[in-house]
Amino acid sequence: MADSIKERIKEFSEMIDKYPDIKEFHIERAKLYCEIKEYEKAVEDFKKTLEGYYACQNIATICEEIGFNREAEFYYTKAINKDKNNINNYIDRLYFYMRIKEMEKAISDCKAILKLSPKDETILNLKRILTGK
Numbered sequence: 535m536a537d538s539i540k541e542r543i544k545e546f547s548e549m550i551d552k553y554p555d556i557k558e559f560h561i562e563r564a565k566l567y568c569e570i571k572e573y574e575k576a577v578e579d580f581k582k583t584l585e586g587y588y589a590c591q592n593i594a595t596i597c598e599e600i601g602f603n604r605e606a607e608f609y610y611t612k613a614i615n616k617d618k619n620n621i622n623n624y625i626d627r628l629y630f631y632m633r634i635k636e637m638e639k640a641i642s643d644c645k646a647i648l649k650l651s652p653k654d655e656t657i658l659n660l661k662r663i664l665t666g667k
Contacts, residue, residue, distance in 0.1 A: 539566050557583040564592065573600055590616065591626060603634050621650050628660075637664055 546563035564579035573596045580596075583589040594609035607612065610627035617623060628643035644661040647654060 539570050561589070561592075563580075568592075568596065573587055591623075594626070594630070598630060598633070599614075606630060619650060621647055621654075627655075640664055 537548075543563055543566045546559050546566065549559045550563065551557070560579040560582045567573070567576035567579065577596055578592055580589045580593045586666040587631045587661040590609045590613035594613065597603070597606035597609060607627070607630070610623075610630055614627060622646045624643050628640050628647065631637070631640035631643060640663050641661065644657055644664065646660065647657045651657070
């Protein structure tokens, strides 16, 4: 399986050489690098596409997976800053904070989400659980 992934990486690399401005090629190659756990190469490809939420989210996920929590937090926050009205950006960071046991920050993200969507039952319940109220 790794050989077929490496072959696909080679194909995307050739396409990137021909068309370096097509961000989707970098994204697809980065996903393949993730499959074979070559995270540093994946991050480099995702960085080339940093204009969107998708790249920030993927870099954050990779950083978290390899234990670079400060970097993960930076990219989760960067995704939020790119689109402050996208609840999913806050939810991603909220669950990240819960995974690393930063409950005060998780509560803060619950509050931010509820400002955007005050009747979100899932977040209301989660906030009650986190705050004990």
